[in-house]
Amino acid sequence: NAGVTQTPKFQVLKTGQSMTLQCAQDMNHNSMYWYRQDPGMGLRLIYYSASEGTTDKGEVPNGYNVSRLNKREFSLRLESAAPSQTSVYFCASSPRHDSYEQYFGPGTRLTVT
Amino acid sequence: QQPVQSPQAVILREGEDAVINCSSSKALYSVHWYRQKHGEAPVFLMILLKGGEQKGHDKISASFNEKKQQSSLYLTASQLSYSGTYFCGTPLLAAGSARQLTFGSGTQLTVLP
Numbered sequence: 001n002a003g004v005t006q007t008p009k010f011q012v013l014k015t016g017q018s019m020t021l022q023c024a025q026d027m028n029h030n031s032m033y034w035y036r037q038d039p040g041m042g043l044r045l046i047y048y049s050a051s052e053g054t055t056d057k058g059e060v061p062n063g064y065n066v067s068r069l070n071k072r073e074f075s076l077r078l079e080s081a082a083p084s085q086t087s088v089y090f091c092a093s094s095p096r097h098d099s100y101e102q103y104f105g106p107g108t109r110l111t112v113t
Numbered sequence: 114q115q116p117v118q119s120p121q122a123v124i125l126r127e128g129e130d131a132v133i134n135c136s137s138s139k140a141l142y143s144v145h146w147y148r149q150k151h152g153e154a155p156v157f158l159m160i161l162l163k164g165g166e167q168k169g170h171d172k173i174s175a176s177f178n179e180k181k182q183q184s185s186l187y188l189t190a191s192q193l194s195y196s197g198t199y200f201c202g203t204p205l206l207a208a209g210s211a212r213q214l215t216f217g218s219g220t221q222l223t224v225l226p
Binding site: 004040041042043044045048056058059090101102103105106107 | 143213216
């Protein structure tokens with residue numbers, strides 16, 4: 001099992017460019033999450049998907065969109081990147097909506113210039 | 114609103130004990146602890162539930178004081194492998210859903226030989 005995988009590992013964008021961060025899990029988990037981690041700020045929830053076909057906003061959703069493509073995949077899109085979106089992005093999954101343990105992917109380091 | 118962790122950083126020698134605190138300005142239904150080693154993804158350590166008992170992970174244990182709205186993580190007889198940043202997470206919503214967590218800014222623990 002690969003667990004939770006994320007692509008790309010690193011990305012540099014210019015202000016205004018768009019991109020999609022990809023996340024996939026092979027653990028047959030129902031729930032998936034996107035977080036961003038800024039220095040000194042800890043992890044902040046951007047969006048989550050309790051189950052296939054549903055998505056909900058988290059703490060900091062502005063400037064992002066998500067798609068739960070199927071049970072395995074949950075993508076995060078930046079339509080018009082801004083320097084404030086420079087961060088490390090983590091995807092996570094958990095078995096059920098009421099499960100407590102979240103399994104994190106290795107992260108994507110995004111720099112917006 | 115993110116929980117507040119203290120201290121921000123701890124340096125100790127192998128075999129020493131450490132305590133990391135996590136407090137919230139709102140009522141807590143659960144507290145989730147994660148550890149992140151440098152350059153890696155966060156890894157789940159334990160969860161404490163309201164009305165539940167203290168949970169343990171090897172020589173790492175935690176307590177949950179609902180009245181004081183705080184949790185403490187106890188690392189006993191620290192090992193080199195305990196080094197990393199420890200995050201506590203609490204539910205964003207009063208309902209206590211584990212799907213929506215907000216995390217503290219972390220406590221960086223360094224264990225020296």
